[in-house]
Amino acid sequence: MIIRAAAHYTLRPGSGEEAVVPGMDLLPKPMARRMIAPVRRAMACALAALAEAGIERPDGIFYGTGLGCLADTQEFLLEIERNAGSLLAPTSFMRSTHNTVAGLIALALKAQGPNLTFSQGFTSFHAALLAAVMHLERRPGDRVLVGASDEHLPLLDHLFDALHGAGFVPQAARPAEGAAFFVLGGADGVAKGRVVDVRMGPVDRVLVDDGIPAWTGALVTSVTNGASYVDRTGLHHSAPAVAMALALADAVPAVQLMDREGEQHGLIHIAR
Numbered sequence: 001m002i003i004r005a006a007a008h009y010t011l012r013p014g015s016g017e018e019a020v021v022p023g024m025d026l027l028p029k030p031m032a033r034r035m036i037a038p039v040r041r042a043m044a045c046a047l048a049a050l051a052e053a054g055i056e057r058p059d060g061i062f063y064g065t066g067l068g069c070l071a072d073t074q075e076f077l078l079e080i081e082r083n084a085g086s087l088l089a090p091t092s093f094m095r096s097t098h099n100t101v102a103g104l105i106a107l108a109l110k111a112q113g114p115n116l117t118f119s120q121g122f123t124s125f126h127a128a129l130l131a132a133v134m135h136l137e138r139r140p141g142d143r144v145l146v147g148a149s150d151e152h153l154p155l156l157d158h159l160f161d162a163l164h165g166a167g168f169v170p171q172a173a174r175p176a177e178g179a180a181f182f183v184l185g186g187a188d189g190v191a192k193g194r195v196v197d198v199r200m201g202p203v204d205r206v207l208v209d210d211g212i213p214a215w216t217g218a219l220v221t222s223v224t225n226g227a228s229y230v231d232r233t234g235l236h237h238s239a240p241a242v243a244m245a246l247a248l249a250d251a252v253p254a255v256q257l258m259d260r261e262g263e264q265h266g267l268i269h270i271a272r
Contacts, residue, residue, distance in 0.1 A: 001133050001184055001195040003270070004143065005052035007045045008180035008245035010234050013152050019177075023048025028108050035104070036071050038177060042101045042149035043108070046181040050109075050145060053183035059142035060114040061102050062132040063149075064124030066237020068098035070151040101149055113144075122217060122259045123200055124148055125180075125241040126266035130198045136185045147181030148238035160235075176234020180241035192248050197269040209256065212269065215243055217259035229257070244268060 011019035023044035032040055050058065073096040079088055094100070099117035106115050114135065118127035125148035132146040156175040184195070215229040217239060232246055233239040240259050247255045247270060254271040 001136055002186065002191045003193045003195060003248065004055075004183040004186060004191060005049045006180065006182045006192055006245045006248050007048035007052065008242050009041060009045060009178060010232070010242055011041070011152065011177040012174070012234050013154075013157075013176070021045065023051065026051060031104065031108055036069075036095075038071055038149070038151040039069060039095075039101060039104065041177075042147075042179040043104055045149070045179045046101075046105050046145060046147055047108075049147070049181040049183050053143065053186075055143055055183060057109045057111050058113065058145040058183070059139070059185075060116075060132065060135055060144040061105055061111060062114075062116050062118075062128040062135070062144060062146040063099070063102035063105075064118045064120070064126075064128035064238065064241070065098055065101070065148060066119065066121050066124050066150050068119065069096055069100045070153045070156075072096045072100065074153060074155075105145070113142075121264070122237055122240065122261040123264055123266035124237055125244075126198060126200050126259070126268060129195065129268065130200065132184055133195060133198055140185070141187070143186040144184050145181060146184055147179065148241035149179030150177065150236040150238040152177035152236065174235060176236050176239075178234055178236055178238055178242045180238065180245040182241075182245070193270050193272050195268070196254070196271050197267070199265075199267045201265065202263055209269070212254050212256050213252070214256045214258055215247065217243070217257075240266065240268065244270060 007022045009021040021041045026047040076092045076096040079092050098119045102117050118124050120127050132144050229243040233242040257268040259266045
């Protein structure tokens with residue numbers, strides 16, 4: 001499946017690094033004023049990918065997120081506490097849902113095609129990409145937007161410190177924020193690469209081709225021959241999407257991205 005365009009960013013809170021976010025100038029100003037910063041950054045990446053591909057309106061939107069709009073969810077819960085059980089404005093709830101980013105993209109572009117959000121932990125992007133590939137197999141002339149984003153809250157730092165102590169995540173891993181969006185499909189335009197294969201399932205059923213270089217996620221423990229990409233993407237549920245964008249930017253001939261969370265394994269194989 002042809003990849004026409006890609007846009008991504010990574011933000012590591014507390015590192016002192018400035019996040020370079022493509023597409024910020026493409027945001028509709030009336031909408032941007034009502035969005036919190038992480039949602040603005042994610043939506044800007046999506047618009048940047050569409051602009052690179054020369055597409056005004058995609059034929060479908062396939063989006064993955066592990067934890068959804070964390071900052072808006074936190075604000076919604078705080079508003080419940082402040083109101084002490086009285087009625088709440090519906091806007092706070094609507095902004096806190098996992099499909100907020102995909103919905104706002106569709107509203108901004110007046111896109112009326114399929115709009116699907118997947119939330120499956122570290123394989124959220126794998127699920128969105130697989131759905132996009134299946135859509136394009138049925139409708140090969142379509143061009144679709146597929147991507148993922150996840151936010152950072154200071155609360156995550158405290159949770160990860162506890163998980164470090166319990167040995168559940170690597171000591172070097174730190175929570176971060178990031179997003180990546182891609183345009184797939186269509187017969188026109190310059191191709192950045194192609195999706196060769198996408199797999200999800202139990203670890204023992206997702207087989208790796210040992211002849212292809214591998215990039216592994218932070219929670220992969222069963223694969224030892226792959227280079228970890230987490231030092232470049234930061235640790236968040238959408239890191240696999242950012243890793244795919246980095247592989248395309250690095251112009252690698254071929255790479256397999258492998259991520260594991262518990263007994264669920266995801267694999268993405270891309271090539272030039």
